[in-house]
Amino acid sequence: QVQVVESGGGLAQPGGSLRVSCAVSGGLFSIYSMAWYRRIEGKQRELVASITSGGKTNYADSVKGRFTISSDNAKHTVTLQMNSLKLEDTAVYYCNVDLARVIGGFTQNSAYYWGNGTLVTVSS
Numbered sequence: 001q002v003q004v005v006e007s008g009g010g011l012a013q014p015g016g017s018l019r020v021s022c023a024v025s026g027g028l029f030s031i032y033s034m035a036w037y038r039r040i041e042g043k044q045r046e047l048v049a050s051i052t053s054g055g056k057t058n059y060a061d062s063v064k065g066r067f068t069i070s071s072d073n074a075k076h077t078v079t080l081q082m083n084s085l086k087l088e089d090t091a092v093y094y095c096n097v098d099l100a101r102v103i104g105g106f107t108q109n110s111a112y113y114w115g116n117g118t119l120v121t122v123s124s
Helices: none
Strands: 003-008 010-012 018-025 028-039 046-052 057-059 067-072 077-082 091-103 111-114 118-122
Touching: 003 091, 003 118, 018 028, 018 091, 018 118, 028 067, 028 077, 046 067, 046 077, 057 067, 077 091
Parallel strands: 010 118
Antiparallel strands: 003 018, 018 077, 028 046, 028 091, 046 057, 067 077, 091 111, 091 118
């Protein structure tokens, strides 16, 4: 069974930095892309940043220049480095992975898997 587990997050002051990481495990699989979403209280979940297996990145306009997404394909991990944090970055951050499981030597159709989320609080 595929597991997506986030770590990191916590409390930071405005202008500070935090890092959230995500690890994928459980059997054999091929990862096509990984992403971070966030859900700000009272709002819908939104894409923060994504990265393909080839290293192509995409960022929400609100975090460009402040957040950096990176991945380690061999370790099946993705990290979001968050700098110059703002109060409005306070949210639950979710890891999302697009992968295809390999079962009995056959690659299955890809599917999206989610972590349970990790809370990032920016407060003075």
